[in-house]
Amino acid sequence: MSNKNFLEDFPVLHADANGERLIYLDSAATTQKPTQVIESIENYYKTNNANPHRGAYKLSIDATKAYDDARKKVRDFIDAEFSKEIIFTKNATEGFNLLSSSYGMSNINEGDEIVISIAEHHSNLIPWQLVARAKKAILKYMYVNEDGEITKDEIKNKITPKTKLVSITHVSNALGTINPVKNIIDYAHSMGAKVIVDGAQSIPHMKVSVRDLDADFLVFSAHKLLGSMGLGVVYGKKELLQNMPPYIVGGDMIEYVYEQETTYAELPAKFEGGTQNVEGAVALGAAIDYLNEIGMDKISEIEHELIVYALEKLNALPYVKVYGPKNIDHRSGVISFDIEGVHPHDVASVFDSHNVAIRSGNHCAQPLMRFMDINATCRASFYLYNTKEDVDKLIEAIEKTYTMFSKWR
Ligand SMILES: Cc1ncc(COP(=O)(O)O)c(C=O)c1O
Incomplete structure (x- = not known):
C-alpha cells in the first residue's frame, strides 16, 4: 500500500467538476473519513x-x-x-x-x-x-x-x-x-x-x-x-x-x-x-x-516528511512566525503559525477563499495562549491524505494573504 495515493479513499477530498479540491489542513480538529469507514x-x-x-x-x-x-x-x-x-x-x-x-x-x-x-x-x-x-x-x-x-x-x-x-x-x-x-x-x-x-x-x-x-x-x-x-x-x-x-x-x-x-x-x-x-x-x-493496513510507522513517516517540507518553506518566509519545537523530532503533524500583521481569523477566512481549510483561534488552550502572551494562532494539521502539493497550496495562500493585507500596513 506504500505508493497508494490515499486521497482516492476520501470522497470529500476528491476534485470537483472544475478540478478543484479542498486542501484540508484541519485534521487535529477532526479527520476526514475513508470510504471503507x-x-x-x-x-x-x-x-x-x-x-x-x-x-x-x-x-x-x-x-x-x-x-x-x-x-x-x-x-x-x-x-x-x-x-x-x-x-x-x-x-x-x-x-x-x-x-x-x-x-x-x-x-x-x-x-x-x-x-x-x-x-x-x-x-x-x-x-x-x-x-x-x-x-x-x-x-x-x-x-x-x-x-x-x-x-x-x-x-x-x-x-x-x-x-x-x-x-x-x-x-x-x-x-x-x-x-x-x-x-x-x-x-x-x-x-x-x-x-x-x-x-x-x-x-x-x-x-x-x-x-x-x-x-x-x-x-x-x-x-x-x-x-x-x-x-x-x-x-x-x-x-x-x-x-x-x-x-x-x-x-x-x-x-x-x-x-x-x-x-x-x-x-x-x-x-x-x-x-x-x-x-x-x-x-x-x-x-x-x-x-x-498502511501501518502506523508509515503514517508517522508520511506526516514527518510533510512537516519537514512545510517547515522549510514556512521558515523561509520572514513574515511568518512558527511556534513549537525547533527540534523536528519533537514535533507531530501540527504546525501553529502567525502571519505578521494579519489576525489568525482573517487568515483562516482568506485561506477559505483559496479552498485551504486551517484552524485559527486558541485551540481550546486559553491558559497556554495567555502564558505565551498571544491571543490566537493559525494551525495547519496534517494526516496521511495530505500531500506536498497541499503544502505548496498553503504557502501560496500565505503569500497571497500577506500581500493582500500589505495595503493596510
Ligand atoms: C489534545 C486534545 N485533547 C482532547 C481533545 C478533546 O477531544 P473531543 O473534542 O473529541 O472530546 C482534543 C480535541 O481537539 C485534543 O486536541
Whole structure:
C-alpha cells in the first residue's frame, strides 16, 4: 500500500467538476473519513443493527459481536492486555470527565497535588480544576519553554511525593509538541503518582503501546482517527478500573437493582450505562483496520516528511512566525503559525477563499495562549491524505494573504 495515493479513499477530498479540491489542513480538529469507514456504518445498519447485550435473538447477538469485536481491535491497536480495559465513551472530553469524577473524586484528598501541563486542551484541564476545588487539592502546572517543550527540570520541579495524579497530553494540539510521556510516567511512578495520557493527538498518528508506556489511563476520540463523531475511548489498567465507582448510571451497567441499592456489572459494562454508540464502535474498528493496513510507522513517516517540507518553506518566509519545537523530532503533524500583521481569523477566512481549510483561534488552550502572551494562532494539521502539493497550496495562500493585507500596513 506504500505508493497508494490515499486521497482516492476520501470522497470529500476528491476534485470537483472544475478540478478543484479542498486542501484540508484541519485534521487535529477532526479527520476526514475513508470510504471503507463510511461503508462500514452503512453495512452495520443494513445487516447487524439491534441493541447489543439486550436481545436473545440473532440480530442482537450480531450487534453484540460487532461491538465486542471493535473493542478487541482497540485493545490490540493500543496494545492493552484485556478488552475489559477499553471503555467506550462519547468522546475524549467525556473520558476525562469519567476519570476526574470517578478516579479523581475518590482518590484525591485534601492537600494532594494534581499535575498537568499549561498546554492541556480544556478537556484535560477544567475537570481537574473541579476535582481540586471539591477536594481542597492543589492543581499544579508544568510550563513549557520558548520552544513549547516541557524540560526535565520542570518535570522534576513539579512532580513530587505530594503528587497523586499527573494528566498530560502526549501531543499538544496547539503547538504540535510531542511530550516525553514515557519519562513523565516513569518519574511520576517513582513518586507514587498515577498518570493519565491524553492520546487525542497521538493515537491517530503514531504507534502507541499503553504497556510500553506503562500508562495508567489513556484517553482519545475516534473522530480524530478516521472514525465517526460521538465515540471516545478510555483505557485504564484493570485493577484501577475495577476499584473505581461508576460514572454514568442506569441501564446496562448493573448486576442487580434493589429498591435502595444496586450492584454493578463487571468491566467494561460498569462504565457504559445506557444504549451505546455501536455504529461508532464499528466505524472505529474499520478505521483501525484501514490504518493497520498502511501501518502506523508509515503514517508517522508520511506526516514527518510533510512537516519537514512545510517547515522549510514556512521558515523561509520572514513574515511568518512558527511556534513549537525547533527540534523536528519533537514535533507531530501540527504546525501553529502567525502571519505578521494579519489576525489568525482573517487568515483562516482568506485561506477559505483559496479552498485551504486551517484552524485559527486558541485551540481550546486559553491558559497556554495567555502564558505565551498571544491571543490566537493559525494551525495547519496534517494526516496521511495530505500531500506536498497541499503544502505548496498553503504557502501560496500565505503569500497571497500577506500581500493582500500589505495595503493596510
Ligand atoms: C489534545 C486534545 N485533547 C482532547 C481533545 C478533546 O477531544 P473531543 O473534542 O473529541 O472530546 C482534543 C480535541 O481537539 C485534543 O486536541
